[in-house]
Amino acid sequence: MHLPSLLPASLAFLLTATACSQAQNEHAGAPSQTAPGPGKKGKGGDHHKDKAAAALIPGLRQVGSLKGVVPESSGLCPAEQPGTYFSFGDEGNAATLYRLGATGQLLGTLPLGTANTDWESLSRDDQGNYFVGDCGNNANDRQNLVVHRFRPDQPRQVQDIKFKYPDQTEFPPEKKKDHNFDCEASLWHDGKVWLFSKDRGRDATSKVYTVPDQPGTYTAQLVARLAIPGQVTDAALRPDGHRLVLLGRGELFVLDGNSWDEILKAPPRQVSLEGAGQTEGTVFKDATTLLISTEQGSFYEFKLPF
Template structure:
């Protein structure tokens, strides 16, 4: 596995929002085969895709979500050991699909909330889940929401509504369109949001909103030097490793504390050939379960 080193993101936790710069060995928007990862093609030669995925060290296909989860856009652990929740994004029903590690359907949960553009799902330590309805492709939305619910009482849904403190135009100029969030996680009483840089593929802004339902202005905490478009986030159970999934790439940030992680130098791993990777969850300390929009389900053994 070849890693692409990035310069340290010299960011003081909670005190700066300045974006650090990254200088990877190869162009930031190129994969190992020199192909753009900015937007994965919808079509393509499936046999070549399969061969390319099989050639990625540590990656193996373990199942399929085809016919089960329409356009899987995220993954999170379910309350049942060895099972996970996934869901469809914009245009799909407000449904959570519980699957096992091979993608087989266990149950569905209908959530009484709109699916304007669901893009992320995370869980806190008390069994609450947070659905990020904050897909915002063109940075035009005024109705960004996170739905808080419990699978054992899914008809009771709380709404966390929020706006960004640094967005004044809808849409802003194209080079400033970095308000689309497809990755989130819960940590320390906050829901953390990681933007997908649709403008320049250079930075993921990190915001927080409180975990309690209400209406808020999100807090801009920091900016990470991520040369790609972040599609999901997962935090290891011990809290020492954060992974940010991109389209055909993965970014790994390690640290002894959450503050250290947000100041860490991201390590970039190419997953070029795996398809439009959209969901990631830790299966154990060393293994990720990864889903793609087309329904492929992979296990990936993380490097040390």
């Protein structure tokens, strides 16, 4: 997920930007997914109903199943070998990565030398390091947020990137509208881990933060605010660095640009995946195709419509 360094001049602008770009709905009249009611994450769902509904979504096809393979898949990332991928379970599951083939078949497991408080994202750099975002924060009250750094050939040797948000002073915030400190999506780029918040305050805003990719204790830097009318569950950057996909529950958002700062200022284009289930993980299979996983166990291939 490496992209050449293109940020310095534009980053200063983004740090002070307050305006959000406007999302464009690629399916006119297609309803956005709403968050489930009170509870952990709205888990469950009917796998068979999801499969039937997904067959009606243009470009989406089920290529496999993760049921009995990955418990509550919450993210996807390329593994070391081309054509293979890592996934993992979120809160309450083992601190283990599951190595998958392109149709969801299990190729192996990789236990890490750390705990899984609430793993929600996984990315890698251009040197073979991986970063697990243990920053799921459903109640917006965590003060032990961390990104775990490791190499697959030394999975027991885990380094911690601990962080806090610069704009959070209450745990949880008193006002519901301020509950925007959950993070289920991250990626590595240009020496930093980029974090995309999942807005539980219903403000239609995903805040973008960065932390260094080196172990230590940091205050994250708030870089941008994206107008995302949904709750972001994963992020994937196309290998050429010109397209960012933010996955939501039953939808995704596509941002394009010739540079990283252009991407973060681009109007997100919204694509409905309504009926596909609780979509939680995505990764580029190739330049025009995504793999998508759900907590219910569906494993999809999706051809982007543009």
